[in-house]
Amino acid sequence: MVKFGIEFVPMDLYWRTTFYTIQAEKAGFDHVWITDHFNNRNVYVTLTCIALHTNRIKMGPGVTNPYLVNPVMTAQSVASISEIAPNRVTLGIGAGDKTTLSLLGVEIKSPLRAIRESVEIIRSLITTGKAKYSGKIFSVQKAKFNFKPKGNIPIYIGAQGPKMLELAAKIGDGILINASHPKDIGDAYQYIKSGAEKVNRKLDEIDVAAYTSFSIHEKEKKAIKAATPVVAFIVSGSPEPVLEKHGISVEDAMAIKKALEAGNWGEAFSKVTPEMIDAFSISGTPETCIERINELIKLGVTQFVVGSPIGPNVREAIDLISREIIPHFKE
Ligand code: F42
Numbered sequence: 001m002v003k004f005g006i007e008f009v010p011m012d013l014y015w016r017t018t019f020y021t022i023q024a025e026k027a028g029f030d031h032v033w034i035t036d037h038f039n040n041r042n043v044y045v046t047l048t049c050i051a052l053h054t055n056r057i058k059m060g061p062g063v064t065n066p067y068l069v070n071p072v073m074t075a076q077s078v079a080s081i082s083e084i085a086p087n088r089v090t091l092g093i094g095a096g097d098k099t100t101l102s103l104l105g106v107e108i109k110s111p112l113r114a115i116r117e118s119v120e121i122i123r124s125l126i127t128t129g130k131a132k133y134s135g136k137i138f139s140v141q142k143a144k145f146n147f148k149p150k151g152n153i154p155i156y157i158g159a160q161g162p163k164m165l166e167l168a169a170k171i172g173d174g175i176l177i178n179a180s181h182p183k184d185i186g187d188a189y190q191y192i193k194s195g196a197e198k199v200n201r202k203l204d205e206i207d208v209a210a211y212t213s214f215s216i217h218e219k220e221k222k223a224i225k226a227a228t229p230v231v232a233f234i235v236s237g238s239p240e241p242v243l244e245k246h247g248i249s250v251e252d253a254m255a256i257k258k259a260l261e262a263g264n265w266g267e268a269f270s271k272v273t274p275e276m277i278d279a280f281s282i283s284g285t286p287e288t289c290i291e292r293i294n295e296l297i298k299l300g301v302t303q304f305v306v307g308s309p310i311g312p313n314v315r316e317a318i319d320l321i322s323r324e325i326i327p328h329f330k331e
Contacts (some may be wrong), residue, residue, distance in 0.1 A: 002021045002297050002329055005209060005305035006318075007062060010041040018049045020314055020326060025057040027322030033062025033092060033176070033211070033305060037100045040114045043202055051085035058088045062176060062211070062305075065096030065104050071118035072143055075125035079149035082126075087151030091126075092176055093118060094158025096191045097235070113137055116157045119155055119171050156209070162191045164292035169195030174207035176305070180282050183245060185210055191302055209303035210296045213281040216311045216320055220284045225313040227283040229265070232256050235272065247277035256307035285314040286324035293329070 006024045008017045021032045024199050032050060036043040043061045059081075065073055074093065082089045092290050095111035107112075117135035124131040126149050133140040154173035160164045168175040169192040177188045189208075196203055213234065214226035235248065236257035252271065259268035277283055282292045293304055311317025 002301065003030040003207070003303040004321075004326055004329075005029065005033055005062075005211075005303050006136065006310070007097075007211065007305055007307040008046075009032045009035045009037075009308055010043065010046040013043065014046060014049045017046055018053050020048045020318065021057065022053055023315065023318050025054050027318050028326040029306075031055060031058045031060075031090065031303065031305070033060060036061045036064040037097060038104065039066065039100060040275070044081065047089075051081055054085075057090075058090050059085065060090035060156070061092050063092035063094040065101070066096055066114050066118040066138070067096050067101060067102070068313050069109060071121040071126065071138060072131070072140060074118070075122040075131075076145070078122075078153050079126055079145065079147070082153055083147070088155060089151075089153050090174070091120075091153055092156045092158055093120065093178070102285045109136060111255060112163055113289045115157060115164070116167060116171060119157070121215065123155060133207070154207070156207070159212070160188075165191035166195030166198070168192070169201065169203075170204060172206065173221045174209060174303070176209045176211045178211045180210070180212040180214070180292075181246065181279050182299060183279075184242070185296055185299050185301060188246075190202075203300065207302050208300060209300045209305050209324050212307050213309070214306040214311075215281060215283040216286060216289050216325070217310050217315050217321070218285060220288070222312050223283045223285065224274075224277055226309045227277055227281045230309050231280045232260060232268050232272050232274050235245070235276050236268075238280075246275065247271075248276060249280065286320060289325060290328055293325070297329075299308040 006029050010017055034043050034046050047059055048294050078089050078091045094110050102104055114137050117138045119134050121131050129145040131140045131143045156174035156176050157168035158176045159168040159174040165188050179185055213230050215223045217223040235253045240250055256271050
């Protein structure tokens with residue numbers, strides 16, 4: 001049965017993200033993923049608040065990166081939270097967001113190797129409490145925790161590029177694919193399959209999550225309006241081949257990018273077309289959302305993550321998902 005995840009960006013006050021998560025837990029969500037960018041509130045402080053106020057939902061950073069946070073500290077952070085929420089912690093790690101990292105002068109060098117080495121170090125620490133590692137990017141002479149992580153902490157890899165998807169299928173317990181459209185998820189699956197085959201892994205050992213941009217409302221227009229700013233940013237940051245795959249002209253995307261860079265939000269959002277909404281989000285009424293989720297499940301997705309904006313009003317959107325979406329797939 002497909003699992004449901006929900007993503008929150010800790011731009012909001014801690015109590016608000018925690019309140020939404022309590023609501024999501026009651027609504028039947030299985031996972032909460034908290035994004036990690038230095039300019040928002042700290043992901044582990046947010047997760048600690050959530051851990052203290054929930055009982056069942058699994059939780060983790062979605063996703064942290066090894067350039068800003070050393071893998072030993074990531075292992076220490078998730079292991080510490082596991083003491084508060086045993087067997088409920090999941091770790092999401094990826095290469096890191098180029099735009100925010102570049103603001104700090106941090107370069108994403110050899111991302112494949114950095115992720116592989118990080119996962120090996122973190123896995124050793126969270127399973128044995130110890131690590132000794134000599135890699136090309138990270139080395140750990142002799143690390144030993146003075147406490148024991150509680151329960152299993154699965155490692156999910158945030159991946160988009162073909163090589164990162166292959167690597168994630170080789171070494172991850174799960175994969176978070178930042179995409180909403182069946183064309184992108186279908187393409188990602190080709191790389192996931194080939195990665196798994198290379199190491200003789202069965203696909204059902206890996207939790208494959210579609211980490212979508214999602215917007216639900218009983219009135220389609222309202223759902224689309226809420227998704228428009230998010231889609232504008234996705235379009236402006238998408239590489240040419242991705243735009244071409246969805247029949248979106250590079251010129252149109254550049255016009256949105258220019259308007260966003262100039263701070264002309266109204267102009268940027270007015271240039272977002274229905275094709276862009278369809279390519280980069282799942283937006284609409286509960287019926288439309290169910291149809292789109294079904295398409296992704298048919299492709300093999302085992303976790304569906306409801307990501308920003310969730311809906312025009314987050315609280316109402318979670319209510320609507322709990323009434324119309326989750327029961328449709330779980331009952
Ligand atoms: N990023 C954040 O910073 N914060 C978040 O909260 C966040 C959430 C998130 C959730 C799901 C998800 O899928 C991604 C998310 N991201 C988040 C973005 C993530 O951190 C990455 O930026 C994003 O996944 C894009 O990375 P990628 O998986 O496409 O990998 C990049 C680096 C890439 O270029 N990959 C290529 C590929 O084919 O996969 C390979 C590049 C390559 O071959 N590199 C060579 C190498 O050896 O590594 C050499 C390159 C060199 O010059 O060093």
